[in-house]
Amino acid sequence: MQNLEGTGAGRSVSTQTDSMTGQIPRLSKVNLFTLLSLWMELFPAVEGQRQKSQEKEEGRHGHLGDNEEMIRVSTDKKQVKKTGLVVVRDMKIVDLHCSSEELHAGKIALIKHGSRLKNCDLYFSRKPCSACLKMIVNAGVNRISYWPADPEISLLSEASTSEDAKLDAKAVERLKSNSRAHVCVLLQPLVCCMMQFVEETSYKCDFIQKMAKTFPDTNIDFYSKCRQERIKEYEMLFFISNEELHKQMLMTIGLENLCENPYFSNLRQNMKDLILLLATVASSVPSCKHYGFYCDKTEQSIGIHNQSLPQEIARHCMVQARLLAYRTEDHKIGVGAVIWAEKKSQNCDGTGMMYFIGCGYNAFPVGSEYADFPNMDDKQKDREIRKFRYIIHAEQNALTFRCQEIKPEEKSMIFVTKCPCDECVPLIKGAGIKQIYTGDIDVGKKKADISYMRFGELEGVGKFTWQLNPAETCVLEQNEPESKENGVVRPVPPKEDMHLHKKLCLGNH
Numbered sequence: 001m002q003n004l005e006g007t008g009a010g011r012s013v014s015t016q017t018d019s020m021t022g023q024i025p026r027l028s029k030v031n032l033f034t035l036l037s038l039w040m041e042l043f044p045a046v047e048g049q050r051q052k053s054q055e056k057e058e059g060r061h062g063h064l065g066d067n068e069e070m071i072r073v074s075t076d077k078k079q080v081k082k083t084g085l086v087v088v089r090d091m092k093i094v095d096l097h098c099s100s101e102e103l104h105a106g107k108i109a110l111i112k113h114g115s116r117l118k119n120c121d122l123y124f125s126r127k128p129c130s131a132c133l134k135m136i137v138n139a140g141v142n143r144i145s146y147w148p149a150d151p152e153i154s155l156l157s158e159a160s161t162s163e164d165a166k167l168d169a170k171a172v173e174r175l176k177s178n179s180r181a182h183v184c185v186l187l188q189p190l191v192c193c194m195m196q197f198v199e200e201t202s203y204k205c206d207f208i209q210k211m212a213k214t215f216p217d218t219n220i221d222f223y224s225k226c227r228q229e230r231i232k233e234y235e236m237l238f239f240i241s242n243e244e245l246h247k248q249m250l251m252t253i254g255l256e257n258l259c260e261n262p263y264f265s266n267l268r269q270n271m272k273d274l275i276l277l278l279a280t281v282a283s284s285v286p287s288c289k290h291y292g293f294y295c296d297k298t299e300q301s302i303g304i305h306n307q308s309l310p311q312e313i314a315r316h317c318m319v320q321a322r323l324l325a326y327r328t329e330d331h332k333i334g335v336g337a338v339i340w341a342e343k344k345s346q347n348c349d350g351t352g353m354m355y356f357i358g359c360g361y362n363a364f365p366v367g368s369e370y371a372d373f374p375n376m377d378d379k380q381k382d383r384e385i386r387k388f389r390y391i392i393h394a395e396q397n398a399l400t401f402r403c404q405e406i407k408p409e410e411k412s413m414i415f416v417t418k419c420p421c422d423e424c425v426p427l428i429k430g431a432g433i434k435q436i437y438t439g440d441i442d443v444g445k446k447k448a449d450i451s452y453m454r455f456g457e458l459e460g461v462g463k464f465t466w467q468l469n470p471a472e473t474c475v476l477e478q479n480e481p482e483s484k485e486n487g488v489v490r491p492v493p494p495k496e497d498m499h500l501h502k503k504l505c506l507g508n509h
């Protein structure tokens with residue numbers, strides 16, 4: 001867990017720097033935590049869990065044959081909204097949770113951390129229900145921030161359940177006013193140029209660029225289409241388009257202060273901006289059946305540590321890393337890294353077997369001041385004033401400030417937005433991380449102060465790079481010659497297939 005004080009970005013760009021300071025815009029830590037909580041709400045449903053609860057429900061119905069019980073189960077499900085949660089201690093992320101079919105996010109955090117929640121700040125994607133709040137408050141948390149739309153016990157559900165939802169909202173208010181914890185809404189306006197910067201860096205990021213190389217002329221439409229779909233989807237989930245309804249809801253959950261203008265319109269604008277930003281970043285690692293994180297064919301084996309995660313989960317974790325990259329302190333490029341591990345059996349968390357180990361982004365040593373270290377790249381002739389000997393890489397920060405040990409018997413995975421450099425590759429392997437998910441645009445690059453030669457040679461760690469689905473590569477290879485790209489042999493899609501890929505299908509998000 002890295003100290004999230006500092007500055008942020010994506011891949012190097014020149015056009016969107018702040019014209020006054022020449023610096024790239026940066027995501028505030030509060031907005032980062034809020035965005036991550038929304039993103040955790042979207043954690044892909046765990047298949048086993050879905051099946052289990054389906055079986056349970058079928059069993060329950062078959063056994064009881066009780067109509068009332070059936071209605072109660074289905075209305076409960078509709079009424080309780082899936083919720084994401086980020087646990088922060090001393091401005092560092094210590095855990096990421098998402099509610100499961102059986103447990104709300106707040107209860108999961110309580111089970112996992114118990115009294116260690118004392119003095120933590122919790123960021124919820126919805127206002128938590130009274131059952132969660134009473135336990136969290138009791139554990140001594142410092143602050144609870146929530147996204148100001150429909151709460152966990154939905155106020156938008158059917159009339160039959162709205163009485164309960166209103167009662168719960170009242171109980172939450174009472175708990176709030178009698179508790180030491182500060183229960184509040186934390187949303188900050190984006191800094192100048194942030195949105196354009198995120199758009200540009202998302203579009204130019206390694207993942208989209210790699211697809212553009214494989215499918216010339218298709219990426220722009222594909223990226224924009226994906227982004228439009230995500231915006232619509234996230235607005236449905238996280239925004240209340242009807243202003244009156246939104247006002248009523250804010251009144252019910254004790255936010256009457258925010259119902260007057262200009263506060264109300266400012267709040268809605270900040271919410272919209274953050275939703276747009278999340279949709280943009282999510283579109284930079286598009287959900288697409290032709291592309292994903294795959295092992296090169298020569299490295300495929302049946303060992304457990306070489307088994308890839310489901311693509312939608314890998315993609316989800318990479319978007320987390322992309323969000324973290326917007327906190328970088330490098331003036332040119334943001335890199336984000338997040339480490340997850342898989343337990344042998346399922347957690348109570350909505351993340352299934354996955355649990356969070358740590359995260360980081362590239363930044364100067366903790367506590368350093370703005371002008372303490374040089375910021376120049378290798379275009380600067382004087383090597384003494386280049387940044388490379390000072391900046392801590394995203395992977396290094398994720399490893400240094402991790403909040404869990406990396407267990408040798410478990411499958412641990414690092415998701416990095418940029419291919420790990422020669423300094424980081426041995427660290428990742430030495431730490432016992434079993435899999436790397438990344439892009440390979442930089443593989444084979446050699447510069448004076450930073451190089452990317454070791455990743456290609458790395459053995460004993462599963463390497464999953466963003467590439468065309470190998471199953472499709474086989475089809476392409478049957479007819480066509482190969483080309484060399486970054487020193488790696490890549491198939492050139494035949495014209496017919498390229499035509500087909502122009503209609504890239506969006507997978508289910």
Ligand SMILES: O=c1ccn([C@H]2C[C@H](O)[C@@H](COP(=O)(O)OP(=O)(O)OP(=O)(O)O)O2)c(=O)[nH]1
Nearest residue numbers: 330332333335362377391393394419420421424
């Ligand atoms: O595994 C890595 C590799 C690099 N970085 C960070 C460190 C540094 O802040 C930046 C260096 O990026 P790059 O190699 O692209 O150098 P540049 O000078 O920023 O850009 P250019 O590609 O133009 O040389 O990326 C990481 O966090 N992890």
